[in-house]
Structure formats: C-alpha cells, structure tokens
Amino acid sequence: MKPSISDVQEYLSLEPLTTRIHTHQRYSELPNDVDGTVLKAVSLSRDADLLDVGCGTGAFLRDLAAQGHQGRLVGLDTSPAAVQALGGVAGVSAHLGNAMDLPFDAASFGVVTARHMLYHVPDVQRALAECRRVLRPEGIFAAVVNHSDATPRISALVADLVSAAGVELPVPPNSRVHSDNLPQMLESTFTSVVVHRYDNALVFDRPEPVIAFAVAQLSFYGVEPDSALRPELTRAIETKVRAWFTSAEGAWRDPKGHVVCTARLSK
Numbered sequence: 001m002k003p004s005i006s007d008v009q010e011y012l013s014l015e016p017l018t019t020r021i022h023t024h025q026r027y028s029e030l031p032n033d034v035d036g037t038v039l040k041a042v043s044l045s046r047d048a049d050l051l052d053v054g055c056g057t058g059a060f061l062r063d064l065a066a067q068g069h070q071g072r073l074v075g076l077d078t079s080p081a082a083v084q085a086l087g088g089v090a091g092v093s094a095h096l097g098n099a100m101d102l103p104f105d106a107a108s109f110g111v112v113t114a115r116h117m118l119y120h121v122p123d124v125q126r127a128l129a130e131c132r133r134v135l136r137p138e139g140i141f142a143a144v145v146n147h148s149d150a151t152p153r154i155s156a157l158v159a160d161l162v163s164a165a166g167v168e169l170p171v172p173p174n175s176r177v178h179s180d181n182l183p184q185m186l187e188s189t190f191t192s193v194v195v196h197r198y199d200n201a202l203v204f205d206r207p208e209p210v211i212a213f214a215v216a217q218l219s220f221y222g223v224e225p226d227s228a229l230r231p232e233l234t235r236a237i238e239t240k241v242r243a244w245f246t247s248a249e250g251a252w253r254d255p256k257g258h259v260v261c262t263a264r265l266s267k
C-alpha cells in the first residue's frame, strides 16, 4: 500500500518539516530534546545496529555518526529528499522505502526507531509488525507520537481559515495515532511496553514564528504544497496572528506534548 499523495507531496521538500522542528526546539516552554530522550529510553550502546524509520531531515542519524557511533546506522523514508539529506554521510546508509514493507531481512537490527512518523502510515499495525520483524530477539523498538490535542490554538486557527476557504478538512494526523492510543497498539505487537510522557507547550512572544509554524501545518489540513490557495491562506494566517499580538497582552501559549514508547519482543 502506498502512502497518501498528501504525505508524499508534503515531504517532497523538507522545508516545512524543518520549520516545525526548529519551532519546537526554539519555542518550547520546557526542554524538548526528543532525540535525546529516545536514545536514553533505548539505552543506546555504541555498537548497536539502528534503523530509523521515517528518518526525515536525517539529523538524528547524522548526529549519532558524528558522535562516533560504531554500529550500523540505517535510515528509511518514503521521501527522496530525506534519503538525499543523508547522502554522503559517513557511517549512515539511507533507503527509499515504506515502513509497511521494510526492505531488510528479519532480525537485522538491535534498535528500531519510528520518531513522529506513524501518523502518516496508512496501516500502522502493519508498520509495527514490520518493525518487529526486523528487530533481533533481544532488540528494542521506540516510537514517538504527539498528544492528540497538541497546539489547539494554532490548530483551530489553521482549521478555521482552511475550512472558510472551502477546503474539506481531512482527518488530522494526530487524531489517528497519538499518546493515548499508541501504547495499546504496541501491546498487540510487542511486549514490555514502557511509556515516557512529556507535557510541554509552545510559547511565542512575537507573531513571526507562530505564522511560520501555522503555514508549515497547511498540508495536514488538506492544502497541498502547490495549492493555488496557499498565498491567500498564508496572508489570512498572518493577518489573524498579527491582530492577536496587537490586541493581546502577554505571550501566545499553546499546550503540547508527546510520548516516547519503547517495546520489546519478549519480556
């Protein structure tokens, strides 16, 4: 099964993803080191063979390689841009492929990670079964997903404007797989599921980063990167956010959070 057109188009360029990542890194109220918490949760040893499914910008694997990781570092993504982003990084191999049909032999990896990517997979249970298949018996799997109600203010702003422009809103990615239902999904494929919950918020003291973050969400609300509605919707977002900062006192605070879940093949 192929990913939806929207997901493929969204990640043809990694720019919106990079904007969202930078926003979380710079404007989170509490520390937001997602990759660090994943590494801690899996207790990564330097010689572990690690597969990162949906590797995105590649920063996770690039950083591990730069730190002198000794085991195999392998990234996989449906986006050619993601694969290209890891091209030429010594010690890392990148593959174009789908989480639902991993192009690796059974029991190939000691660690498999799926950070902030399960939302996009049409058949999550099939992807989890694939992650389980390629994991060694003593291995560990880690997945990260957001809370279903993350950043409600920005979500409502974008949803209202997109809907007013006549676009039919798709099911938001966070509502399919989220902090509350991932543990149960994992229980049906793995054992020893452990949940680490991180509650946080985005806090902005000026409009520009809110606007950039909101625009970087448009694809998830059914507005494709090449949609003719983009310029008009970008202006509408800008107007609304600037108006809020003109009239409001204090910062724009939007609650958010995620879970890092680990799981194993046997107890």
Ligand SMILES: C[S@@+](CC[C@H](N)C(=O)[O-])C[C@H]1O[C@@H](n2cnc3c(N)ncnc32)[C@H](O)[C@@H]1O
Binding pocket: 003, 007, 011, 017, 021, 053, 054, 055, 056, 057, 076, 077, 078, 079, 082, 097, 098, 099, 100, 114, 115, 116, 117, 120, 121, 122
């Ligand atoms: C939100 S980004 C997260 C990227 C990275 N894991 C991170 O946390 O920064 C989701 C990534 O999953 C990839 N993706 C979407 N559907 C996929 C699938 N079915 N199989 C593999 N990768 C997929 C996208 O191309 C994108 O790079």
